[in-house]
Amino acid sequence: MSSKISNSANSWVEVSKKSDFPIQNIPFGVFQSPNHSPRVASAIGDFAIDLKVLFEANMLNGLGFDMSDFDTNFLNNMMRHGKSGTRKLRERIYDLLLDSNIELQSNQELAKRVLVPIQDIEMMLPIESRDYTDFYSSEQHAFNVGCLFRDPENALLPNWKHIPVGYHGRASSIIVSGQDIVRPKGQKKPPTAEVPTFGPSNLLDFELETVFFTYQGKPLGESIKTDEADDYIFGMALFNDWSARDIQGWEYVPLGPFLGKNFASSVSPWIVTLDALEQFRIPGPKQEPKVLPYLEYSGDKHIDINLDVIIQPENGEENIVGQSNYKYMYWNMNQQLAHHSVNGCNICLGDAMGSGTISGPNEGEYGSMLEISWKGTKPFKMSDGTERKFLQDGDTVIMRGNCQNSDVRIGFGEVRTKILPAND
Amino acid sequence: MSSKISNSANSWVEVSKKSDFPIQNIPFGVFQSPNHSPRVASAIGDFAIDLKVLFEANMLNGLGFDMSDFDTNFLNNMMRHGKSGTRKLRERIYDLLLDSNIELQSNQELAKRVLVPIQDIEMMLPIESRDYTDFYSSEQHAFNVGCLFRDPENALLPNWKHIPVGYHGRASSIIVSGQDIVRPKGQKKPPTAEVPTFGPSNLLDFELETVFFTYQGKPLGESIKTDEADDYIFGMALFNDWSARDIQGWEYVPLGPFLGKNFASSVSPWIVTLDALEQFRIPGPKQEPKVLPYLEYSGDKHIDINLDVIIQPENGEENIVGQSNYKYMYWNMNQQLAHHSVNGCNICLGDAMGSGTISGPNEGEYGSMLEISWKGTKPFKMSDGTERKFLQDGDTVIMRGNCQNSDVRIGFGEVRTKILPAND
Numbered sequence: 001m002s003s004k005i006s007n008s009a010n011s012w013v014e015v016s017k018k019s020d021f022p023i024q025n026i027p028f029g030v031f032q033s034p035n036h037s038p039r040v041a042s043a044i045g046d047f048a049i050d051l052k053v054l055f056e057a058n059m060l061n062g063l064g065f066d067m068s069d070f071d072t073n074f075l076n077n078m079m080r081h082g083k084s085g086t087r088k089l090r091e092r093i094y095d096l097l098l099d100s101n102i103e104l105q106s107n108q109e110l111a112k113r114v115l116v117p118i119q120d121i122e123m124m125l126p127i128e129s130r131d132y133t134d135f136y137s138s139e140q141h142a143f144n145v146g147c148l149f150r151d152p153e154n155a156l157l158p159n160w161k162h163i164p165v166g167y168h169g170r171a172s173s174i175i176v177s178g179q180d181i182v183r184p185k186g187q188k189k190p191p192t193a194e195v196p197t198f199g200p201s202n203l204l205d206f207e208l209e210t211v212f213f214t215y216q217g218k219p220l221g222e223s224i225k226t227d228e229a230d231d232y233i234f235g236m237a238l239f240n241d242w243s244a245r246d247i248q249g250w251e252y253v254p255l256g257p258f259l260g261k262n263f264a265s266s267v268s269p270w271i272v273t274l275d276a277l278e279q280f281r282i283p284g285p286k287q288e289p290k291v292l293p294y295l296e297y298s299g300d301k302h303i304d305i306n307l308d309v310i311i312q313p314e315n316g317e318e319n320i321v322g323q324s325n326y327k328y329m330y331w332n333m334n335q336q337l338a339h340h341s342v343n344g345c346n347i348c349l350g351d352a353m354g355s356g357t358i359s360g361p362n363e364g365e366y367g368s369m370l371e372i373s374w375k376g377t378k379p380f381k382m383s384d385g386t387e388r389k390f391l392q393d394g395d396t397v398i399m400r401g402n403c404q405n406s407d408v409r410i411g412f413g414e415v416r417t418k419i420l421p422a423n424d
Numbered sequence: 425m426s427s428k429i430s431n432s433a434n435s436w437v438e439v440s441k442k443s444d445f446p447i448q449n450i451p452f453g454v455f456q457s458p459n460h461s462p463r464v465a466s467a468i469g470d471f472a473i474d475l476k477v478l479f480e481a482n483m484l485n486g487l488g489f490d491m492s493d494f495d496t497n498f499l500n501n502m503m504r505h506g507k508s509g510t511r512k513l514r515e516r517i518y519d520l521l522l523d524s525n526i527e528l529q530s531n532q533e534l535a536k537r538v539l540v541p542i543q544d545i546e547m548m549l550p551i552e553s554r555d556y557t558d559f560y561s562s563e564q565h566a567f568n569v570g571c572l573f574r575d576p577e578n579a580l581l582p583n584w585k586h587i588p589v590g591y592h593g594r595a596s597s598i599i600v601s602g603q604d605i606v607r608p609k610g611q612k613k614p615p616t617a618e619v620p621t622f623g624p625s626n627l628l629d630f631e632l633e634t635v636f637f638t639y640q641g642k643p644l645g646e647s648i649k650t651d652e653a654d655d656y657i658f659g660m661a662l663f664n665d666w667s668a669r670d671i672q673g674w675e676y677v678p679l680g681p682f683l684g685k686n687f688a689s690s691v692s693p694w695i696v697t698l699d700a701l702e703q704f705r706i707p708g709p710k711q712e713p714k715v716l717p718y719l720e721y722s723g724d725k726h727i728d729i730n731l732d733v734i735i736q737p738e739n740g741e742e743n744i745v746g747q748s749n750y751k752y753m754y755w756n757m758n759q760q761l762a763h764h765s766v767n768g769c770n771i772c773l774g775d776a777m778g779s780g781t782i783s784g785p786n787e788g789e790y791g792s793m794l795e796i797s798w799k800g801t802k803p804f805k806m807s808d809g810t811e812r813k814f815l816q817d818g819d820t821v822i823m824r825g826n827c828q829n830s831d832v833r834i835g836f837g838e839v840r841t842k843i844l845p846a847n848d
Binding site (some may be wrong): 157158172181184198222244253256257258263292340344347348 | 587590591595605671675687688718764767771847
């Protein structure tokens with residue numbers, strides 16, 4: 001891991017104590033504006049760091065990168081340089097921002113072009129994912145779903161504690177924070193109905209998740225072991241895996257979710273590197289029964305990430321409807337990646353791997369309206385006096401996340417999506 | 425559709441009556457050889473038609489294409505020109521091959537460079553698919569699976585005749601004919617076992633399928649109607665959707681197949697255009713109960729395609745183990761595409777859409793060893809005296825397909841894959 005970046009470091013760029021993007025974070029994203037073609041950036045405080053301009057100014061020399069890594073719509077080119085390459089790049093950006101470093105600091109004209117106020121730019125989808133896999137790795141979420149749809153006595157299915165259960169999702173409909181979604185239409189058949197009907201989903205839901213993105217993996221036929229997995233993980237983001245519960249409920253037997261999910265998944269624009277999260281590693285839950293050898297791992301592979309999910313009604317104020325934490329994952333990313341590739345499935349550059357909904361053990365810590373309203377039986381009371389069983393047109397769903405200790409706060413920013421009414 | 429191409433036409437290139445690639449076919453693929461960088465091609469008889477050379481020689485002028493459409497590893501660039509573009513290209517190639525046309529015929533030096541014996545080249549994966557969806561649209565297959573794993577009295581699940589059931593597969597592990605696969609390893613738990621175990625799959629199976637590939641669809645949030653679907657379908661190929669039944673059986677509840685499928689799917693190298701298949705359209709089965717309006721369609725949208733699946737043991741001879749037909753599909757491609765996008769899911773250029781295993785109503789017409797051996801209870805007797813319940817190391821699985829009437833035969837070639845033993 002990266003030991004160069006110090007919690008006590010300060011930058012010559014002013015950063016608020018509450019910022020998600022101190023000099024210790026250095027996330028990666030892509031932005032554009034009327035004055036900027038799409039380009040790769042990092043962030044500090046309220047500024048994007050324009051890496052295209054920084055590269056043009058010869059400030060990123062000697063790291064092995066070229067212009068096509070930064071003058072592009074996605075982080076994928078940059079990620080081709082692998083963990084050692086992106087780590088060197090992140091450390092170089094850190095150096096340039098240190099208060100003791102005058103290289104950029106002393107060139108006011110250049111610094112002004114490099115530091116672009118985030119409020120003036122449009123953040124774009126950061127990574128082009130060819131394949132997207134969603135896991136189902138939070139025990140409390142799986143338990144809650146089991147209670148709601150099956151039997152509280154046997155809420156977890158027999159395979160759940162043996163396998164990091166996952167399924168393939170739709171890569172094309174991953175969208176970035178700020179992009180609206182249209183309420184999906186589809187086939188539904190409530191248990192009481194005789195025949196299915198067609199129309200807008202009545203049970204539109206969010207799923208509070210994180211997602212990690214991969215570097216290029218091994219060739220088809222080879223596997224990534226749990227103790228190799230960190231080398232294949234670039235970083236993490238917040239992820240809202242939209243779900244239409246009524247469409248999903250009718251379609252999902254026997255081959256899993258399809259149209260109930262693939263209309264959209266929303267991702268936050270800044271990818272926080274695994275290196276930046278390293279100091280927030282914590283032990284995971286005891287896994288009992290014992291997992292098979294290929295799923296065993298050593299070291300602390302879980303991460304303490306605070307996660308909030310918020311509903312903001314049209315022209316209304318924010319209501320926190322759930323506060324969870326990535327530490328509630330039963331299966332960690334190393335296990336997920338080892339499982340995903342144990343059959344020889346090839347993991348590729350930019351693959352998106354969702355955590356699955358992350359719910360904590362207590363009420364108030366649930367990651368979906370399905371759980372929060374307990375399948376509609378316990379409506380959530382909003383500050384404006386309205387109630388929510390599921391989501392309404394005009395609602396904006398916001399997810400925020402951060403890691404915090406006494407020294408530093410490493411944040412993810414937010415993923416924010418407004419729901420538009422279904423098309424006629 | 426294309427009316428320019430005549431069944432009575434002949435080419436100045438000699439083509440055997442039994443060839444899959446008469447002048448009426450004009451499929452598209454990508455090849456390379458020690459003397460050829462990867463490039464786009466068509467085929468006639470035993471020859472690939474080098475479209476890069478043809479374009480360089482100004483024989484494809486005025487159609488709107490440029491060199492990057494042909495001097496490339498995939499058909500995707502060419503497919504950006506949409507149905508009208510690729511149709512014009514196909515018709516131009518047809519013209520150049522007509523016995524009455526001397527443009528290419530009269531230039532022997534050029535013709536020799538354009539026509540490359542297929543036996544001298546390596547066919548490559550023709551299309552780069554970002555998303556891959558597999559349907560489950562053959563009634564007999566769904567019925568057989570229901571009988572084997574559930575109840576013959578209620579073999580079809582309640583949603584099956586209302587929804588073209590589908591799920592997302594893994595795009596990265598789609599491979600081309602000729603590429604070997606390694607027997608996958610994974611977690612399995614036979615119903616009688618107390619705990620799951622890890623090891624090579626013992627129940628490795630093929631699935632006899634076709635696949636269609638799409639042009640660029642509509643933006644996220646919009647839908648493709650059944651009567652628009654033809655405009656978004658480029659063409660079809662043969663498809664072997666490999667399945668490890670023991671891995672699949674333990675993992676698939678509740679989110680569907682994952683590692684039991686995503687280790688490989690094999691595709692034939694030549695994409696037969698929908699235009700070339702038009703004269704083999706036939707009516708589909710009566711759909712009862714009546715489908716919802718968004719799944720209604722007009723005209724003949726099913727296709728009569730003969731499909732064979734063959735097992736060839738190591739150093740042995742070919743054994744036909746199943747003979748099916750694409751006409752046995754309950755749901756057609758137009759319905760599949762309309763369903764897939766009815767919730768606003770965006771269909772993209774190069775998406776792969778598998779049919780699902782295609783089984784006919786009679787024994788001998790089944791499209792998987794699961795059905796052929798009836799879950800291992802009726803082993804298939806091979807010509808060398810051995811038996812097959814599922815596939816063995818060293819077996820090569822070959823699928824072939826063609827459409828045939830009294831005038832013409834439009835074939836798909838084959839998809840051929842050998843099974844190597846699991847890695848240590």
